[in-house]
Structures are given as C-alpha cells and as structure tokens.
Amino acid sequence: MSLTIVLLCFFVLLALSAPIAIVLVATTAIYLIFIAQTPLTSLIQQLFNGLDNFVLLGVPFFILAGNIMAEGAISTRLVNVMKLCVGRFTGGLAIASILACMFFAAISGSSPATVIAIGSIMMPALMKEGYGERFSMGLLTSSGSLGILIPPSIPMILYALVMNVSVAEMFMAGFLPGIFIGVCLIGYSFYQSRKHGWKSETTYTFKEALKVLKDGIWALFLPVLVLGGIYGGIFTPTEAAAVSVVYALVIELFVYKELKFNRLFTICRDSAVLSGCLLFILSCAMTFIWLLTVEQIPVKLAELIVANIESKWLFLLAINGALLIIGALMDIVTAIIIISPILGATLAKYNIDLVHYGIIMIVNVECGFLTPPFGLNLFVSMAIMKRSLVDVGKAILPFILIFFGCLLVITYVPWIATFLPKLFLGN
Numbered sequence: 001m002s003l004t005i006v007l008l009c010f011f012v013l014l015a016l017s018a019p020i021a022i023v024l025v026a027t028t029a030i031y032l033i034f035i036a037q038t039p040l041t042s043l044i045q046q047l048f049n050g051l052d053n054f055v056l057l058g059v060p061f062f063i064l065a066g067n068i069m070a071e072g073a074i075s076t077r078l079v080n081v082m083k084l085c086v087g088r089f090t091g092g093l094a095i096a097s098i099l100a101c102m103f104f105a106a107i108s109g110s111s112p113a114t115v116i117a118i119g120s121i122m123m124p125a126l127m128k129e130g131y132g133e134r135f136s137m138g139l140l141t142s143s144g145s146l147g148i149l150i151p152p153s154i155p156m157i158l159y160a161l162v163m164n165v166s167v168a169e170m171f172m173a174g175f176l177p178g179i180f181i182g183v184c185l186i187g188y189s190f191y192q193s194r195k196h197g198w199k200s201e202t203t204y205t206f207k208e209a210l211k212v213l214k215d216g217i218w219a220l221f222l223p224v225l226v227l228g229g230i231y232g233g234i235f236t237p238t239e240a241a242a243v244s245v246v247y248a249l250v251i252e253l254f255v256y257k258e259l260k261f262n263r264l265f266t267i268c269r270d271s272a273v274l275s276g277c278l279l280f281i282l283s284c285a286m287t288f289i290w291l292l293t294v295e296q297i298p299v300k301l302a303e304l305i306v307a308n309i310e311s312k313w314l315f316l317l318a319i320n321g322a323l324l325i326i327g328a329l330m331d332i333v334t335a336i337i338i339i340s341p342i343l344g345a346t347l348a349k350y351n352i353d354l355v356h357y358g359i360i361m362i363v364n365v366e367c368g369f370l371t372p373p374f375g376l377n378l379f380v381s382m383a384i385m386k387r388s389l390v391d392v393g394k395a396i397l398p399f400i401l402i403f404f405g406c407l408l409v410i411t412y413v414p415w416i417a418t419f420l421p422k423l424f425l426g427n
Helices: 002-015 020-034 041-051 054-071 074-086 092-108 111-128 133-148 154-163 167-196 206-231 237-256 261-294 297-308 312-327 332-342 344-349 354-370 376-385 389-412 415-425
Strands: none
Touching: 002 020, 020 041, 020 261, 041 261, 054 074, 054 092, 054 111, 054 154, 054 237, 054 261, 074 092, 074 111, 074 206, 074 237, 092 111, 092 133, 092 167, 092 206, 111 133, 111 376, 133 154, 133 167, 133 354, 133 376, 133 389, 154 167, 154 261, 154 332, 154 354, 167 206, 167 237, 167 354, 167 389, 167 415, 206 237, 261 332, 297 344, 312 332, 312 354, 312 389, 332 344, 332 354, 354 376, 354 389, 354 415, 376 389, 389 415
16 A cells, blocks of 8 residues: 555656756655655655765766867867878768767767767757768767766766666766767767768878877876776776866866856856756655665565566566666656666666666667757757757757667667676676
C-alpha cells in the first residue's frame, strides 16, 4: 500500500508538470508524514546528507571552468589548431569542428558549453566555405554532446556518486567510447563532404602555422594538465576541477588577454545559478533514492525483471529503449540519477559491470541532449544559429541515428568501455 501511494504521488506531480526537484522532495515528504509518520526534520537531514560528499565540489568548478573558456579565447585557439591540422583535406573544416569539440570536451566537461564555444565560431566558418546549413547545424549540435563522454564529465561525477563508483575509473572508461563516436562522426562528415565537394582552399605558410601552434599550445596543454594530474596521482578529480579554473583564468586574463575582468561577475553568477540548480536537483534525488531504498523497491524490481527477462543483453536493450523514451520526456541527467540506483540490484543479478553500464547511461544522456522536446543542445543551437526547433531537429536527425548505432555497439561490446580502466587501474 505504501509503495502504491509513493508511486501515485510521484506520477501525479510529474503529470502536473511540477519541477522534477519538487516532485522528488514532495513525494518523500508525503511518505514521511502520512506513512512513516516521521518528523520532517529527517527530510532536511537527508537533503544535507545528499550533498555531503567531497566529489561534488568538482561540479561547480568544472561548470565555472567551462564558462570561462566559452567566454574567452581558448576555444578559438583550439579551432585554429584543428583547422591547421586537417583543414586542407576534403571535409577538413567539418573534421576540425569535431576534433575541436572533442578537445574542448576534455577541458570543460559540459555539453552545452562545448556547443556554445565551438558552434558560435564554426557555424559561420562552415557556411562561408559552402557547407550545407542543415549539415553544419546538425554536426555542431551533435559533436557538442561529446562534452559529457570525453572526460572530465559532470554527469560521470554524478553517476559515480549515486552508484559508488570511482570517478577516475569512469573518466578513464569514457575515452575510447568518446573517440569511437568521434571517428564515426568524422567518417560521416568525410562521406558528405566528398559527395558535395566541400573542401577548404585555405593554406598556411610555415610562419603562420608556427604562430597558430604557438598560440594554441596553452589551450592544448589544459586537458594534459587536468587528466595527467588525475591519473598521475598528483591530485584528485575534485582538485583537478579547481586547477582547471585557476589555469583557465590565468591563461584567459594574462596570456590571451581577451577576457575582461568586468565579465567575471557575470560568468561567476551564471555558473553559480547553474551549479545551484543542478546540486539542488541532486540533493532531492538522493533523498528520493533513500526513500526507495527504505521501501526496498530496487530489490523488488530486480526480482520482477529477472523473473521475466533471462538474458542480460535483452535487459540492456530494454533499458536503452526505456532511456531513449524517458530522454524525450524529461531531463535525462535527472533520470539517470534516479534510475541507476533503482536498477542497482538488477545489475548485480545480471553481473553487469557498473562502469560499462555507466558509459551506456552517459551515451544515453548524449542522445537525450539531442532529442526533442527537452534536448538541451537543441535549444542552445537555436540560440546560436537563430533557427527554429523544427529546423534544428531536422538537421540533427542523421546524427542521432549515428549516435543510436554507436550506443548499440558500446552496449554489446563492453571492452570499449572497460579496456582502459582494467589496463591502467587494474579494475
């Protein structure tokens, strides 16, 4: 009976379009008052306990670092280096866009920040070189989503927290899947460019090339510093987030000198608002997870699923399908925070590696960023490219199909996600 009331409250509030954080905390409060008959002070305690974790300090730092670099010149320098490396080939500018997104992803850890930083620079450049508008919009919108798969990644930090998995292990596991999806996007871009004859005629003298590399070296060094520091044991992922903020500030303010001091207040304010929203949702989600654990819902659900689905591969296929549908209806990051712990007992029964499953979830997040009506990257692209949701949705369609295909490969070839953690971390 108590389980029925909890689920009824949850879905009724969700149907009324209440904010997801309010849905979670209100459902928990109703359970405590009317079923457990427990004082609401325990709810406040759980909200604080949900955020009482050192790992979470990295979230606002990575958000701030991403916003600093999106506002400054690091993204421009990265684009220039990528154009120098591959710009002269067929589809070179499109390939440079993908590589720039991958490098910026390894700096910011944020998908929307990647779309803003690289998309605002490359969209006019692609159009000037004759690339199709629809192709250009779809390419930049989809490539930006690599920001949450190639480490560092904010959703990875959140998944590691709720599933009690090492953040460093999750970061390591994201490399090969991120590169795999990037290569698939490059292959499709090369095919389309060869088909339509898209090729840049821009050439560089030795002196110009040397200047581009000299200007870009500071931007290229940041992912080496952050990720090298983590895996070299110099600092933790949380400390790496703080290091990335300090490095980005020093480079933008005193080396490139294109970020003005009067912009720092706006950047910090926007970062604080986004961090506050995200952490409040996480706190409410952790409280709701505590409620589900008390009701033993994960265990009951695991028994029900195992009784009806014998194969773990069929189970993973069903989960992917469910997440793709959920991603089109609600914030997929929030869905992962809630769904992953609920399925924890089921994953154990099927002997599914939590790191592999985490990468599957992150790729689903990427797809969620690209699917309407709540795909965040779609709205970011609308603002940058001054196009309607319908136009951006049409442009993204072939790229979504590529992501779906990559998702299936990553799901059924686990070593793509688990190879590097086992090789370097021994897990």
